[in-house]
Amino acid sequence: MAQITLAKALTNGLRAAMESDPKVLIMGEDVGKLGGVFRVTDGLQKDFGEERVIDTPLAESGILGTAVGLAMRGYRPVCEIQFDGFVYPAYDQIVSQVAKLHFRSLGKLPMPIVVRIPFGGGIGAVEHHSESPEAQFAHTAGLKVVVVSNPADAYFMIQQAIASDDPVVFFEPKRRYWEKAELDESAEPVPLHSSRVVREGTDATVMAYGPMVKTVLEAAIAAEEEGRSLEVIDLRTLSPLDMGPVAESVRKTGHAVVVHEAVVNLGLGAELAARIGESCFYALEAPVLRVGGFDTPYPPSRVEEEYLPDLDRVLDAVDRSLAY
Amino acid sequence: MAQITLAKALTNGLRAAMESDPKVLIMGEDVGKLGGVFRVTDGLQKDFGEERVIDTPLAESGILGTAVGLAMRGYRPVCEIQFDGFVYPAYDQIVSQVAKLHFRSLGKLPMPIVVRIPFGGGIGAVEHHSESPEAQFAHTAGLKVVVVSNPADAYFMIQQAIASDDPVVFFEPKRRYWEKAELDESAEPVPLHSSRVVREGTDATVMAYGPMVKTVLEAAIAAEEEGRSLEVIDLRTLSPLDMGPVAESVRKTGHAVVVHEAVVNLGLGAELAARIGESCFYALEAPVLRVGGFDTPYPPSRVEEEYLPDLDRVLDAVDRSLAY
Amino acid sequence: MSDPALATVFGPSSTGDEPELVQLLTPDGERREHPEYSTDLDEAAVKDLYRDLVLTRRIDTEATALQRQGELGIWAACLGQEAAQVGSGRALLPQDFAFPTYREHGVAWCRGVDPLRLLGLFRGVDQGGWDPRESGFGLYTIVIGAQALHATGYAMGLQRDGVVGSGDESRDAAVIAYFGDGATAQGDVNEAFVWASVFNAPVVFFCQNNQWAISEPIERQTRIPLYLRASGFGFPGVRVDGNDVLACHAVTSAALRRAREGSGPTLVEAYTYRMGAHTTSDDPTRYRLNDELAQWQAKDPIARVKAYLDNATADDDFFAGVEREADEIAAHVREGCLSMPDPSVLDIFDLVYAEQTPELAEQKEQYAAYLNSFEGAH
Amino acid sequence: MSDPALATVFGPSSTGDEPELVQLLTPDGERREHPEYSTDLDEAAVKDLYRDLVLTRRIDTEATALQRQGELGIWAACLGQEAAQVGSGRALLPQDFAFPTYREHGVAWCRGVDPLRLLGLFRGVDQGGWDPRESGFGLYTIVIGAQALHATGYAMGLQRDGVVGSGDESRDAAVIAYFGDGATAQGDVNEAFVWASVFNAPVVFFCQNNQWAISEPIERQTRIPLYLRASGFGFPGVRVDGNDVLACHAVTSAALRRAREGSGPTLVEAYTYRMGAHTTSDDPTRYRLNDELAQWQAKDPIARVKAYLDNATADDDFFAGVEREADEIAAHVREGCLSMPDPSVLDIFDLVYAEQTPELAEQKEQYAAYLNSFEGAH
Numbered sequence A, B: 001m002a003q004i005t006l007a008k009a010l011t012n013g014l015r016a017a018m019e020s021d022p023k024v025l026i027m028g029e030d031v032g033k034l035g036g037v038f039r040v041t042d043g044l045q046k047d048f049g050e051e052r053v054i055d056t057p058l059a060e061s062g063i064l065g066t067a068v069g070l071a072m073r074g075y076r077p078v079c080e081i082q083f084d085g086f087v088y089p090a091y092d093q094i095v096s097q098v099a100k101l102h103f104r105s106l107g108k109l110p111m112p113i114v115v116r117i118p119f120g121g122g123i124g125a126v127e128h129h130s131e132s133p134e135a136q137f138a139h140t141a142g143l144k145v146v147v148v149s150n151p152a153d154a155y156f157m158i159q160q161a162i163a164s165d166d167p168v169v170f171f172e173p174k175r176r177y178w179e180k181a182e183l184d185e186s187a188e189p190v191p192l193h194s195s196r197v198v199r200e201g202t203d204a205t206v207m208a209y210g211p212m213v214k215t216v217l218e219a220a221i222a223a224e225e226e227g228r229s230l231e232v233i234d235l236r237t238l239s240p241l242d243m244g245p246v247a248e249s250v251r252k253t254g255h256a257v258v259v260h261e262a263v264v265n266l267g268l269g270a271e272l273a274a275r276i277g278e279s280c281f282y283a284l285e286a287p288v289l290r291v292g293g294f295d296t297p298y299p300p301s302r303v304e305e306e307y308l309p310d311l312d313r314v315l316d317a318v319d320r321s322l323a324y
Numbered sequence C, D: 001m002s003d004p005a006l007a008t009v010f011g012p013s014s015t016g017d018e019p020e021l022v023q024l025l026t027p028d029g030e031r032r033e034h035p036e037y038s039t040d041l042d043e044a045a046v047k048d049l050y051r052d053l054v055l056t057r058r059i060d061t062e063a064t065a066l067q068r069q070g071e072l073g074i075w076a077a078c079l080g081q082e083a084a085q086v087g088s089g090r091a092l093l094p095q096d097f098a099f100p101t102y103r104e105h106g107v108a109w110c111r112g113v114d115p116l117r118l119l120g121l122f123r124g125v126d127q128g129g130w131d132p133r134e135s136g137f138g139l140y141t142i143v144i145g146a147q148a149l150h151a152t153g154y155a156m157g158l159q160r161d162g163v164v165g166s167g168d169e170s171r172d173a174a175v176i177a178y179f180g181d182g183a184t185a186q187g188d189v190n191e192a193f194v195w196a197s198v199f200n201a202p203v204v205f206f207c208q209n210n211q212w213a214i215s216e217p218i219e220r221q222t223r224i225p226l227y228l229r230a231s232g233f234g235f236p237g238v239r240v241d242g243n244d245v246l247a248c249h250a251v252t253s254a255a256l257r258r259a260r261e262g263s264g265p266t267l268v269e270a271y272t273y274r275m276g277a278h279t280t281s282d283d284p285t286r287y288r289l290n291d292e293l294a295q296w297q298a299k300d301p302i303a304r305v306k307a308y309l310d311n312a313t314a315d316d317d318f319f320a321g322v323e324r325e326a327d328e329i330a331a332h333v334r335e336g337c338l339s340m341p342d343p344s345v346l347d348i349f350d351l352v353y354a355e356q357t358p359e360l361a362e363q364k365e366q367y368a369a370y371l372n373s374f375e376g377a378h
Ligand SMILES: Cc1ncc(C[n+]2csc(CCOP(=O)(O)OP(=O)(O)O)c2C)c(N)n1
Pocket: B029, B058, B060, B082, B086, B089, C101, C103, C142, C143, C144, C179, C180, C181, C182, C183, C184, C210, C212, C213, C214, C274, C278
């Protein structure tokens, strides 16, 4: 089986979705000839034409707002936001329109819209290019939110998101775009909104999503050398959360650590801590600990390696948890 | 001492701030002759003129974006967002500009901007008029977020927020605008970013802010009749959180319940649960329980009384906590 | 802004030389010719429009009364804007689609939406109780300007469906986006202009300039007539007498035809007046003078059609018939409103997603159990 | 869009009849008269502009080279746009204020910002290392269009400070907002037009139409020339040859003068070309033809000034002197860049707020302790 990058897996997934449903459209800035600044839509305009792969004017509210109208007309727009920090001009259309129209219309206006957002730091970029805004969307009822961490998930999850009749905010870990893994396109994918244990262990449960899954897996390998067995969960879906695997694991290990790049304050770790507290109260041997960004704006890239959670900070949290 | 409504206390606070500092401006839709749809700016344009109380064009991004420029020029704009659901068009300017400019400019461009947001439900309004978007702002580093619950706090906190050199998102509980209490304008206010125990108790700690403080106080009275002693904390500041009084109380009671109107998922209750878990792990006799909106958009007003946390739901949560 | 000292802080006011507006029927009920626009509506058609106008006003008045009696939480009256709404609404073909604000009760009427359905939002029993696809009439949109983009996107969908400029008049379709004068300040509306222009989308932007955005006069949104905005984006704009149903019909028909033919967007500014309060929660005496209202009352959109028909062949029977119908519809609205069932809070859990989440199903179940626990207690 | 079959989905292209643009110096270095705009710059002043142009280009080229060598994360070159930037930048008075995008290196130069400071953002050591208030030059703004509103607000501040239209030329001030052709699609930019017009704000909107927004040609943003956008908002717009430093200077000077006098905003469209890639991360061969570049190279903004000066009295000494200065400044940039200190991660905790929060102080302390724990371990 060939190795494929996460970015290319997305391209293939998008292509498959466009082939199987003529209502699927791609919209965004530079998604046409350029194939997007990350080349995820590479070649799609050439093959599917300018009517289906639309280079839009430079305005994110316009992208999402017109996507709503297209969805009402039966289309399935896949909107690319060029970088995480540029989703905010579209925030109003996403939270007040996309998220609510199914509800407001008593179910008559489903919104099968996918909002693709390359997110997170670690690529040495300038400001506004390394944000992690996932909590804001997960907090918004009416949206579904998923995050991919590897090429196989990227290939299947983008298709599942497009097939969903609900709006899906689809986060892509931009620093992992060029990492490769095997992809069996004929495999049977797990459901979109499911979390997955990606490494079994017994001493502590470490949860992550997107770019941090790799970091945590590396931490688990390092921990093993020190004789600690970490169970690693790739959350994959942030809204709804899939608490089954999480609770099962924490009941087993008694220790829980959540890792993300977003600021800790009101990040996904907060919700997981609250829910684990509720569902595993008697099993917990230590409070749920959180590793994430500090409560600062994303800093200049020369210090991002220290700002971002890394193997050491994950292990430090595990140590602190086990020390309880 | 005269009784005064929360709305009028805000008017008086704004007036005092404008009198003491000529750089204070008020901007927003209908804040002039009309005095705002809630009359909070009533009479201010008449007294301070159209240059200081500015009826703006109808565009929230424009309000916040021009406020940034005015702040750079040394002004202190107090921006009124007419209703909670209309802050989203300004979201980009708030999270990418207002919140970050001090940081990005290495401290050279402070942003002494106040964003006043009448928020929450319970007034029988149509959609987009009953939202509780506080978590999104509290999650954003660079902003400070406060919520008032009573006239005296309204009077002092609005002045403190305006005096702050940092941007403050200032939430006003619109369903409590017309409730009265005594206000001693000559009193010495407590610091802006402090929480406060508003009723002492021993069995469980119940935390709330804004409109829910009254609800929780009523629940505490009802609980007392059943022989349960609830300690009630008015959080007042959501970013930064003031964990001191919270931790002290929970260490004493062993039981913690957080109440807000916003959806539970990733609401302030999540962060409080996580932090209480960390700071009071051994003291907790039950998980931190959360009472709030369900994971749905705010519903039609005919069911809002059932949607919103009320006395019974607060007591139910207390019961569940004490049953652990 | 009349204080000259403020001239440097507030731009020159747009009042003064107001441009010509398209008018086909004067306030006195006289027909007028216009070099570009004419109407081929015969007297029977004008009678139909008259009926639409009167029924719209009656529905609106009844709803206002229902609000006063506590049956609605709020109501946004279209009083004074009936001609703009009926004239444009009747220009639509069945295959067209309309995106309203919260005030387009007259357009809803033209699209065949049961007026009762409009009340749901304002009574708080739902957030839009009609089927937008069936009626070709979108949900009321309260976030100012948002629907302008939806309309443009829908229009782009029409292009992709091959129902624009195909030459088949029974299929070719267009979209109309309604918004107010205040909305023209919003980014979304201007982005819609960009999109529509760049993609040549078959959309008519129908701006009812009713002179006010709540308490703010039009000078707070623009310093030139609004229809000129279109010139900055490269498509035509036209100002029409918004109190003249014939002119509104003619101008909108032409704009829609252009759109369906594939010639792109048009901005129509219907120059009209909000004769009532912004909503029933509003008190306009705080910010505007009665004088202004009196001037506009003389231009009432219904009176002029009545005057015209009086001079033509309409007899008392016709007018009495319309009144009767109005009474019937008012009764329908009133009775229907009072008997409108309240929603069940448990239903909201099922409406969030097309595919419900396990979380929500669980929340519903728990909440149902909680509610049940009280049943037991009583 | 050249495929006529797509004409109904994509509006008519704006190419074709391009309007006249203000030009005072031809690509061959000939002076041209213009009925409305003229320049009173003498030869010495033109020499100064030449120097600005050459130094700007050298700084820009050096930064591009530093990026290629891995010293910068990215660089957004202003290659080809020097005349637009220097012409407008030199029209500013000390009391004026400029709000740039991320590409206004030539304007920064005119405002006296040490070019080294510009590199901080792109090297990743800071997010804007100059003092905006000292230099009258705002922070680079990456979120497209956001600064147009900041500029308008700042201009409203000038009005409130009484330094607009006071008649005192040494005090009266104005603001200039830079943005690109792509930015004109953003809501924020259009809202800024609304605001500036309504409040008659002393702001010049300076749009460098460099024909591209990354890979998207100007046709994806507008179907008419951009300077016409202003007409939709009620203020003047003018298109100037953006590669003609004299015309840019004259047109911007006039617009700024208008603004300072209290006559309100102007939109200047500087018609120019992005001769390089969008940024060093971009590969323009994927989306545009070399032909186009060649055509624009013939209109190079520096070559024409050189030709003009060659025909005038400038001698080899002058040109050699400028080259020498350019070499010096390039060395300054290079050396300064290499020796730019990295920030300390602990500093970021102190920069978030004017009044630090206890939370952040604690986070800093804990993180410092954590970092220290490694020191011990080694
Ligand atoms: C984004 C947003 N901001 C503010 C409001 C509050 N609001 C409701 S109606 C209105 C005025 C609208 O004026 P206009 O567009 O002229 O329409 P009209 O009500 O006059 O028909 C305002 C400010 C809103 N609904 N949406």
